[in-house]
Amino acid sequence: MSDIVIIGGGVVGLTCAYEIASLGATVTVIDRQQVGLEASWAGAGMLPPGQCSGPSAVRNLAKQSTERWSQLSADLLEQTGLDNGFRQCGALQISLENRETISTEIEAWANAGVEAERLDTSGLMKYEPVISDRLSIGYRLPTMSQVRNPHHLQALKQACLSLNVKLMEGVDVRELSLVENRINAVSDGSTTIHADQFVLASGAWSEQLAGLAKIKIQVEPIRGQIVLMKLSEPPFTHIIEDGPRYLVPREDGHILIGSTEERVGFVKENTEQGIQGLIDFATSVVPSLVNATIIKAWSGLRPKAKRGYPYIGRHDHVDNLVIATGHFRDGLSQSPATAQLVCDYLLDRPRPADVDSLAFTDASYGDTK
Ligand SMILES: Cc1cc2nc3c(=O)[nH]c(=O)nc-3n(C[C@H](O)[C@H](O)[C@H](O)COP(=O)(O)OP(=O)(O)OC[C@H]3O[C@@H](n4cnc5c(N)ncnc54)[C@H](O)[C@@H]3O)c2cc1C
Known part of the structure; x- marks a missing residue:
């Protein structure tokens, strides 16, 4: 029995x-x-300095997460000795196709209180001389950061273990025992686990699990592919982003090239077209990457809430369940404030009024079939 x-x-x-x-x-x-x-393992580890569109509760979630990353990383390092790779590396936002929205984006960041420096070709090349001189417009977000996902997850896991969190791995939850308006236990068919309160944080698989508690949410998997390259020295230090595609440099010369957005169900694999598209993108932005060694490629399933922003909260009909899912492309970056908000629910702490918009409506309850 756990709390x-x-x-x-x-x-x-x-x-x-x-x-x-x-x-x-x-x-x-x-x-x-x-x-x-x-x-969470598959992601690129980009931590934007906030979010400048969407509902206020989501923008606040992004802002509070940005403010929390540095301290969280320092705490994990102190508790586990593991460096999660959190670094403020800055980002160059570029556009191979001269995206018309660049000016609007700079203005939106400024309105969100985030520094964004407009750059022309020479400005971009001043920061990163290796980028293509075909790029004529962009801007710099000096406060964008990154973390190395596998290192962060390892640090979180170790920190949890040191706090006596019990990890039950290899337990595929298939049943929720709902008694009136409370969950009594969860089970994989052979092991039954009881608790006072439950949190559902099952990523792209959350819709089916929430359905077991009669809560109807819409979360779908959106596949993203990544190619990992390596040079002996890091060729640039900023994250370089062009809409949904990006290059993320690690300090040891690895460079992550991402990413695709594919609606292919729960199929986690790489495709020739996906990989080639990412390599072509990378070499268009940084021509010298033709000399980089391709190490490997992988893919992951982002949990996308069809309504466009995550579900975080408790449903009126199920007293002891908090759901936190559907973060799509921002689940890593927004995880710190998401966890704080989940704690607010679990402990019945006061919450800002606008976070109710991240929870659910009465309509999203009932038998799923
Ligand atoms: C290619 C790619 C690049 C990305 N880049 C970034 C980025 O740069 N920055 C950013 O912020 N975000 C990024 N994301 C998005 C981010 O990775 C996700 O939003 C985030 O990892 C979601 O975390 P999660 O814990 O909700 O889901 P997951 O990491 O998918 O975890 C869900 C867990 O639930 C478990 N589970 C599922 N069903 C069951 C069940 N029935 N019983 C028991 N366990 C179950 C799974 O095994 C899994 O471990 C990226 C994603 C991808 C794929």
């Missing part, structure tokens, strides 16, 4: 476990495989 059972050990579930266990709760994290191997 809290968290279903899903991705970055959202593990950060929730870490935060609530730090406050003294007895926590169990259940995952059907080893924790931290799905979207």
